[in-house]
Amino acid sequence: MTISIDSKDSNTKSLQPKGWLRYFSFSLDHKVIGIQYLICGFLFYLIGGTLASAIRIELASPMSDFMPRDVYNQVLTLHGTIMIFLWIVPVVNGAFGNYLIPFYVGARDMAFPRLNAVAFWLIPPSGLMLVASYFVEGAAQAGWTAYPPLSITTPQSGQIIWIMSVLLLGGSSIFGGINFIATIIKLRRPGLKLMQLPMYCWAMLGTSLLVVLSTPVLAGTLILLSFDIVAHTGFFNPVLGGNVVVYQHLFWFYSHPAVYIMVLPAFGLVSEILPVHSRKPLFGYTTMVFSIMGIVVLGLVVWAHHMFTSGTPPWMRLFFTIATAFIAVPTGIKFFNWVATLWGGKISINSAMLFSCGFIINFVFGGITGVALAQVPFDIHVHDTYFVVAHFHYIVYGGTVFIIFSSIYHWFPKVTGKLMNEKLGILHFAITFIGFNLCFAPQHWLGLNGMPRRVAEYDPQFQFVNQISSVGALLMAISTIPFLVNIFLSIKNGKDSGDNPWNALTPEWLTSSPPPVENWEGEAPLVEEPYGYGNPISQEN
C-alpha cells in the first residue's frame, strides 16, 4: 500500500505553530505528540516522585508523625496511580511509540493522527483532575487497587474523581493501542515485511493487543464500582449481597497485563539500544518475536496470582502458579539474548548503555523474586508486604524507568540534533543505580520479617532498615538534578550531533536530526536489516 497524505492534512500541518509553541498545540505530527507525552509524563513523574519522598519521610521513623494517617493513604494511592497511569504507561507507550513507530514502519505519520492528538490531550486534564481531588474532600485513599468495600466506604468524592480520571486515562490508552496496531499492520512501507521490523514494533504490537483486550475490562469494573458508590447498587458491596472477590478478579484481569503494558515496550526499546551501542546485530530476532507474543498470551492468564490469600480454590492456585512461573521462560530468553548481543561486541560505554545494563541487572533480580512470588506457599507469607513492594519497584523502576532514561539519552540527538553531556549522564546513572538499590533491596528483608505494605507506622525493630531505604530514596530524588541540568544545558549549548551520531541502522536515523515534518525529504528508505551491524555493508555507512 502507498502512503499518501491528503492536502487538507498537509495544510493543517503547515498552519500549525512553529518552535516551542507547537508543543502546546493540538498538533497532528506524531513527533510533536511523542514529545508532548514525554514532557507531560515527566512532569507527573516529578509529582509522583514528590509523593514517594513524602512516603519515605514518613517511614523514616516508626511512628506516624509526618502527616495524618488518612493523608498518608491518599499519598500512597496517588503515588501509585500517577506513576502507573500518568508516567510509565504514557511514556513507554505514547511517547516513544508515537515518536518511533511511524519511522520504523516507513510512514509519514500514525494511522489516525487526530485520534492520536485526542489520546494525548485526554491525559493532562485527567491527571490534573486526579491531583486536584486532594483539595476537594481528600483524594482517593483505598490504594491504586481500590478494593471494595474500602473504596465504597471511604470519602466518596475523591474515589469518584479517581475512577473518572482512570477511565479517561484508560480511554487514552485504548485510543493509542488501536492506533499502534493499525499503523504497524497497515501503514508499512511497500516491501517491508513484518519480520524485518525493528523489535520495538513487535513489542508495541504485543502491548497494544494487551491494551485493547484488557483495558475495557478495567473500565467496566470501575463503572460498576462507581455505581456501587453513587447509586448504591450491590455489585461489590457485601452488605447488599455483592462479592468483593469478583472485583479483584476483574481488576487484576487488567492490572496484571498492565505490568506487561509497562515492561514490554521497555523490552522493545532496550532491543533497539543494545545493538547500536555494542555494534552487533540483535541476537536471535525470531526467538525475541516469539517470546514477546508468548508473554502476551501468558500475561492474560496469570492474574489470580495477586489473590492467593483472598480465598481461591486449590486447583486455581496451582494453575496460576504454573502459568505465572512459565512467564519466566520467554522473559529469560530475552535476557539471555541481550547478554549474547553484548557478547563479542565493540561496546561504547555511555549513559544509554549503562542505563540499559542497569536495567538488565535490576530486572533479573525483580524477575527472580517474581518467580518466587508465583509459588503459592511462598506468596502466602509475603503477600501484601514490603517484599512485594520491593519486587514490583525492581520491575517498574529498576526495569522500565531505567529504560526510559536510557532511551532519552539514546534518542535525544534524534529529537534535538544535539548531544547530551556524557559526564553528567554517567553521574546520573551512578546516583540512580546506587540510590535505587539502596532504597528497594532492603525492603525485601522488611517484608520477610513482618512489615506489611501501605502502613504509616511500624515496629521499632525495622527503623534502621527503613532509614537505609529512605536514604536511597533521597539519592533517587537527587539523581534527577544532574539529569535536568543535562537536558537544559544540552538543549542550549549541546554539541552538534549530526544526523546519525551513533551510526545506527534503524530507519529513524536515516533522515536528518531533527527530522522534517513529514519524516523524510523523499521516499522512506526500505530498511530490510535494521540490525545489520558487523556486515560489510554497514561498515561503509
Added chain:
Amino acid sequence: MLNKNFYLILIISAVFGISFWIGFNVNLLPVEASINAPIYDELFKILFIIGLIIFIGMSIAVIYSLFKFRKRKDQYGDGIALEGNLSLEIVWTIIPSIIVLIIGLYSYNIYDRMGGMKELNHSHEMMTSNTEKIWAGISQASNNEVASNNLSVEVSAMQFAFLFNYPKGEFISGELHVPVDHKVSMKMESKDVIHAFWVPEFRIKQDIIPGQPTILNFTPTKVGKYPIICAELCGPYHGGMRASIIVEEESDYKDWFNKNTKTEVSL
C-alpha cells in the same frame, strides 16, 4: 582453548559455591514457630539459592561483557556479525523451562505438605451448622487423633481490631491464646472491609473477607508471644491494626482458659 574452559568451569563453580554458602548461612527469615514455618523455609532456601545462582551469573556476564568488549580508543568498526545461534537459544529455552517446572512441582509438594491441597474436613463441628460456602486458607494435614483435640476459634475482624471468640468457653478475647503443639482451627469473618490475618513467625496469611467466611488452620510449635498483623489496607489506622498471639504450654493455656470462662459465668 583448554585454558578458557578451565576458567569458565572455575567461575561457574565459584558462583555455585558462593550461592550455596549464602543460601545456607544467611538467614533472612524470622523465628520458626509453627509446623508450616520449617517447610516454608525449606522452599525459601531452595528458591534463594537458585535465584542467587541466576542473579550472580547474569550480573557477572553483563559486567564482564562491558569490561571485556568495551570499545578501545583506537578501535573502529563493528563487532562480530552474529545474528543468533539456534542451538544456544534452544538450550536457554529448555533449561529454564525445566527449572521452572521443577520449582512448580516442588512448591506444589510444599503446599501439599502445608495442607493447602487438602479438602476441608466437612464433619468439623463449626461447619456442620453452616450451609454457607467457606473458603479455606492453609489447612494443615490433620491426623485424626489430633482432630478431636482441635481448638476452634472464631475470629472477627473490624476497623481496626481483631476479636477472638472461644465457643467452648463462651468468651471473647482481644488476645489469641493457644496451646503449643495443638492444631488451631479458625473461622474468620470481617464486619466491614477486607482485612488479613498474618503471623510472620508462622508463615501464614489469609484474607478476612466480609460476607465470605474463611478458614485458617495452623499448629504452633514454639512458646512465645507473636504479632498478628493486618496485611490488607483497611483504612487510616491499618498500620496500627495489631493483636498478639500467645503460644503457651498446655497447662498455662488451661489456666488462662478457665480463668476467662469463670469470669464470664460469674457475670
